[in-house]
Amino acid sequence: MKSMAPFFDQDHLALRAHVRAWVQANWDSLNGRVSDVEEEARRLVRLLGQSEILAYVIPKRFGGQREKVQARDICILREELGRASALTDAMFAMQALGSYPITLYGTEEQQKRYLPPIGKGVAIAAFALTEPDAGSDVSSLQTRAVRRGKEYYLTGVKRFISNAGIADSYVVFASTEPEKKGKGISAFVVEADDPGLIIREKTQLISPHSIGVIEFEECVVPENSLLGNQGEGLKVALGTLDVLRCTVGAAAVGFAQRALEEAIRYSQDRRQFGQALAEFEGIQFKLADMATELEAARLLVYQAAWTHDSGSEDPKQKSSMAKLFATEAAQRIIDQALQIHGGAGLVVGNIMERLYRDIRALRIYEGTSEIQKLVIARELLKKA
Numbered sequence: 252m253k254s255m256a257p258f259f260d261q262d263h264l265a266l267r268a269h270v271r272a273w274v275q276a277n278w279d280s281l282n283g284r285v286s287d288v289e290e291e292a293r294r295l296v297r298l299l300g301q302s303e304i305l306a307y308v309i310p311k312r313f314g315g316q317r318e319k320v321q322a323r324d325i326c327i328l329r330e331e332l333g334r335a336s337a338l339t340d341a342m343f344a345m346q347a348l349g350s351y352p353i354t355l356y357g358t359e360e361q362q363k364r365y366l367p368p369i370g371k372g373v374a375i376a377a378f379a380l381t382e383p384d385a386g387s388d389v390s391s392l393q394t395r396a397v398r399r400g401k402e403y404y405l406t407g408v409k410r411f412i413s414n415a416g417i418a419d420s421y422v423v424f425a426s427t428e429p430e431k432k433g434k435g436i437s438a439f440v441v442e443a444d445d446p447g448l449i450i451r452e453k454t455q456l457i458s459p460h461s462i463g464v465i466e467f468e469e470c471v472v473p474e475n476s477l478l479g480n481q482g483e484g485l486k487v488a489l490g491t492l493d494v495l496r497c498t499v500g501a502a503a504v505g506f507a508q509r510a511l512e513e514a515i516r517y518s519q520d521r522r523q524f525g526q527a528l529a530e531f532e533g534i535q536f537k538l539a540d541m542a543t544e545l546e547a548a549r550l551l552v553y554q555a556a557w558t559h560d561s562g563s564e565d566p567k568q569k570s571s572m573a574k575l576f577a578t579e580a581a582q583r584i585i586d587q588a589l590q591i592h593g594g595a596g597l598v599v600g601n602i603m604e605r606l607y608r609d610i611r612a613l614r615i616y617e618g619t620s621e622i623q624k625l626v627i628a629r630e631l632l633k634k635a
């Protein structure tokens with residue numbers, strides 16, 4: 252990992268060594284068959300909390316590892332966790348996504364209440380932005396929050412919400428002034444037992460993930476649930492996503508690294524026409540292409556994370572490039588790794604079959620590949 256040193260300090264290299272050793276020690280526990288996804292999700296959050304890995308998603312003042320949360324730490328952790336297990340990565344990532352808006356915009360009181368338990372893995376976090384009619388087009392969201400006295404009343408439906416039904420707190424985006432569209436959206440922290448928060452559906456995806464539909468039926472929250480200023484909800488959401496997007500790329504790098512390792516191993520073991528697959532030039536070319544794409548993806552991810560942490564420039568464009576390239580490249584790498592496994596890669600329970608399903612969501616959540624291209628192009632045209 253020395254070749255990646257320009258983007259990292261000694262403590263990042265130490266963190267990577269630490270998490271890699273932790274993953275190795277817990278390999279079987281992270282790689283088991285998942286029968287009850289919610290139970291497994293809860294177990295993984297507790298495990299990540301006990302190992303102090305979650306302490307990297309919150310600031311030191313609230314029990315975290317560093318004064319400021321770092322994109323590089325989260326990338327290193329997602330890459331190494333993702334190499335072992337998509338669900339472990341997702342549970343780690345959601346603790347970051349559901350807490351970072353509070354780290355960025357929370358009042359002292361909100362930060363004290365929510366961040367320490369999330370960092371210890373004793374509370375589960377969620378982020379509720381997407382709606383049935385507002386996916387990529389977030390500013391058209393329909394959930395309303397109406398202020399009456401010292402309370403807000405939320406009404407609306409959110410779908411594809413990771414941790415719906417197992418989360419203790421949800422950062423929820425709702426319109427307080429619908430006529431202002433995007434500028435009328437506000438963010439709130441809603442607790443699982445706030446009256447009127449109803450879990451409507453647990454949704455099954457192609458890869459194990461705790462996710463569902465939430466409805467707010469006149470869900471009443473105190474005025475101090477407002478996160479940031481009224482009307483600044485999109486700033487809260489996009490400020491969070493601009494940083495965490497590159498970490499989705501890091502998870503993709505972890506998945507692709509696993510696929511490459513499996514493909515190398517299989518191609519050396521499997522013999523056809525009297526020799527190992529790895530001895531055929533056609534297979535070597537595939538491995539070379541996979542490794543090269545992986546290295547390029549890794550560099551874009553590390554560069555984006557470093558750009559955020561160093562504060563040298565707005566990380567938005569680089570974060571989008573990293574997510575776009577790394578997730579698309581990982582899909583191609585995993586597809587080629589499965590091809591090298593032949594029919595064996597399609598058997599249910601085979602690691603390639605699992606990775607093939609696991610990678611797909613990463614090109615969609617936190618902004619689809621098409622939306623990343625729009626972000627990149629917008630930045631290009633703005634600068635021109």
Ligand SMILES: Cc1cc2nc3c(=O)[nH]c(=O)nc-3n(C[C@H](O)[C@H](O)[C@H](O)COP(=O)(O)OP(=O)(O)OC[C@H]3O[C@@H](n4cnc5c(N)ncnc54)[C@H](O)[C@@H]3O)c2cc1C
Pocket residue numbers: 377378379380381385386387388410411412413414456460462612615616617618619620621622
């Ligand atoms: C595993 C998983 C976990 C998720 N977790 C969460 C969560 O915790 N919280 C949350 O709020 N959301 C979550 N989501 C939702 C996710 O962010 C949305 O699915 C995503 O933003 C896309 O929205 P959509 O599915 O409605 O697709 P749509 O926006 O309907 O897009 C459909 C297709 O049209 C394309 N498209 C849309 N607009 C344009 C355009 N202008 N130009 C070109 N193409 C376009 C898209 O790229 C896509 O290919 C999760 C999704 C998944 C799969």
